[in-house]
Amino acid sequence: MAGLSLKCGDCGAHLRSVEEAQEHAELTSHSNFSESTEAVLNLVCGTCGKPCRSKTETDLHTKRTGHTDFVDRTEEEAKPIDLETPKAPAANSEEGGTSGSNEAQDMAVPEVDKKLLAELESMGFPTARATRALHYSGNTSLEAAVNWVVDHESDPDIDQMPMVPVNIKVEDAKPSLTPEEVKLKAQELRERARKKKEEEERRMEREREKERIRAGKELLEAKRIEEENERKRIVALRKAEKEEEKRAREKIRQRLEEDKAERRRKLGLPPEDPAASIKPATPTVHEKKSSLPVKPATKAERMRDCLRSLKQNHKDDDAKVKRAFQTLLTYVGNVAKNPDEEKFRKIRLNNPSFQERVGSLKGGIEFLELCGFEKIEGGEFLFLPRDKVDIAVLHSAGSELNSAIVNPFFGVL
Template sequence: MAIPEVDMKLLEELQAMGFPLNRATRALHFCGNSSLVDAINWVIDHETDADIDEMPLIPVNIEVQAPGPFFMTEQLKLKAHELRNRAQGRTGIGEKQSEREKERIKRSKELLEAKRIAEENERKRFIALKEAEKAEEKRAREKIRQKLQQDKLERRSKLELPPDDLASVYPAISMIQKQKDPLPKAVQLPKKFTTKAELMSECLRSLRRKNKISDSTRFAKRP
């Protein structure tokens, strides 16, 4: 494929009138290089073609014969001026459309970014809310556990039972009391204690008293 040969004089005149090179070449090619008027009329008839500004291509060379001298009339000048204004108007409209499209794309991007930020904030808020709920549930379970433990201690105290961690002390005391004489009432363990520390302390004091009493009895029996 090659660019067709056109009348260079007519081409220069069309370009001087403001027509682009591709459009002028296309007009001269399709009007057969007949005349400047025919080229201008072809442009007027085909100004809405999508490919009007594309350079024409042909498979073979076309012989061109230069026409005789041509003098531009006032009417042709007016037509050329009108076409030039139309071309400039389409260029201005195209630029405005391009600006509007750019603005539309910009707004779309801003909306998408705002939506993404809102979704991210909502996700963070949801996670924080769930963590707060878990922490509150944990505190509630701990309060319930402490309340159950306190109720258990109070029930054991009302039943005159030692706490769980001191319950093993009583079997040992019971074994000692079975093997030796019962403790006097004055040194027996009290039946109710308010705290674990008091109970442990009383148990140790009772054991020491028991040992002192046993030692005194043993020395008294010696001859």
């Protein structure tokens, strides 16, 4: 099948002839052209008669004018393309007669009103643009030509010279305007074009503002949803933490009950009756006093009570309490490992480090006294005599300190 157009390989534009391809190359610097069997579209507006060569042009024309009825005359106007570059006119009549049948001569620049063309050129329009405007506006008036230029100023071929078949004639031109009228008309048309452009810019700005408002609302909604999800996650996490703390407290309570039962067993006491715990604390007249002997609290229990009292007295500063426990553990451990070293068995009470860590906390010095330390030299020192070092007591003290440090609920229940 013969080629019906030339296709630009750089931008995809379809061109009717070699001349159009040359003009396209000069305007765009594109040089990759190939023959195509696809004809150049010729969609004519059924309302105003404007020809459009692509779907993009019809969309732009519809957007500018509102015209939507187009007649497809592509097949009617499609002709095989001549790939030969047209030759210049022959010098003599014989050569001119032999070249008259060239297909390239079937297309020519349309004839337009010379006066209207001159007036458009005097207004600053290029010749090709003015010719195209007069041709496609019907070559009727200066106002119609200027309006056409305003509507098609973004067309890619706005500055290409139009080509029409030689058998198409332009209607007789109407009388032109006087220079003064041309000047006033040009000023009026420019002002109209400026207002139209400003109105379009204002419309686009309103559209952009609507888009910004919509995007802002979507962003706020997304942020609100994210905050709501984060709040639900925190609530669920706190609930899980409370459940875990509740289970830990229950385990500790059970362990304390077991320890209490074990102590009663070691003391030779009968198991505690659960129903007895709900009876009034004060005995009634008919109740008899227990005749079972009750042993005094052991030293380990007194140490535990001392540490519990220390923590409760300073419950607002967990770091200070933990440091005091660790310092006491160091003192007790040093004596247990080196009972013969006097420096580990003697503590100056007014030592700043000792006062900060242990001495200033209620219960610290009492715990050391339970371990065997005694105040000497008018209360200036705490001293543990060598003969009073009881390794079992020191081990018991270390065990109680370790329990107080490791157990997060020590002193709470």
